[in-house]
Amino acid sequence: MIIKDSDSQEKQPNSIISYVWDLPNICSLAGLACTLSALYFIALGIYPAAMIGMIWAVAFDWADGLVARRMKGRTGSDRLFGGQLDVLIDIISYGVTPAMLLLSYGEFDPIFLPGAFLMLAAGVIRLSYFSTFGLSGGSKYTGLAIDNNNIALVFIFLFEGLVSSGSFSMVLYASGLGLAALNVSQIKTPKLSGKPINVVLLASYTLVMTAIYGWKLL
Numbered sequence: 001m002i003i004k005d006s007d008s009q010e011k012q013p014n015s016i017i018s019y020v021w022d023l024p025n026i027c028s029l030a031g032l033a034c035t036l037s038a039l040y041f042i043a044l045g046i047y048p049a050a051m052i053g054m055i056w057a058v059a060f061d062w063a064d065g066l067v068a069r070r071m072k073g074r075t076g077s078d079r080l081f082g083g084q085l086d087v088l089i090d091i092i093s094y095g096v097t098p099a100m101l102l103l104s105y106g107e108f109d110p111i112f113l114p115g116a117f118l119m120l121a122a123g124v125i126r127l128s129y130f131s132t133f134g135l136s137g138g139s140k141y142t143g144l145a146i147d148n149n150n151i152a153l154v155f156i157f158l159f160e161g162l163v164s165s166g167s168f169s170m171v172l173y174a175s176g177l178g179l180a181a182l183n184v185s186q187i188k189t190p191k192l193s194g195k196p197i198n199v200v201l202l203a204s205y206t207l208v209m210t211a212i213y214g215w216k217l218l
Helices: 016-021 023-044 047-070 076-105 110-133 147-159 165-183 196-217
Strands: 140-142 188-190
Touching: 016 023, 016 076, 023 047, 023 076, 047 076, 047 147, 047 196, 076 110, 076 147, 076 165, 110 140, 110 165, 147 165, 147 196
Parallel strands: none
Antiparallel strands: 140 188
């Protein structure tokens, strides 16, 4: 297989592992590690720790894009590989993880399976659409970008404990379905991760949520 770089010159691809050392890809993989930790704590039912993993996954995801745009000398193959890596990690971080959160909090009752499937399917469809058509007008997403799923769920989970677990599981169910509907809707939303000020706001949100959920773990 041959790859064309940004100058349209054909060349043999680098070794697979060589792309790991690209700094944006390191950020992406750090986000994947956060997602794995979130899934681990979801399986154990330690939800505050899972929330920390989920929001840090978003933070690293946004960081990789910011770093990639500021780096000099990245080739076309670097960008292509990084884009594919980012999409695959997004499926796990923002599709599989929220679906597993719903199933776990619902104690794996079969009634939660349709909701989990719809959340996961909406995420995959949303990413497939974006990979095919890109940004609308070059600046806006069609449908709610699925990284917002984690941002919203981490906030919603702050209210867990104010009602019974059975009632909150229904809140989580409804929230997940609402987010899934927004993911595949025709609404136009701005690309928040593309602006440094939004990255700063997310960093602040991440630190606040980490502090709150860290306190809950004490």
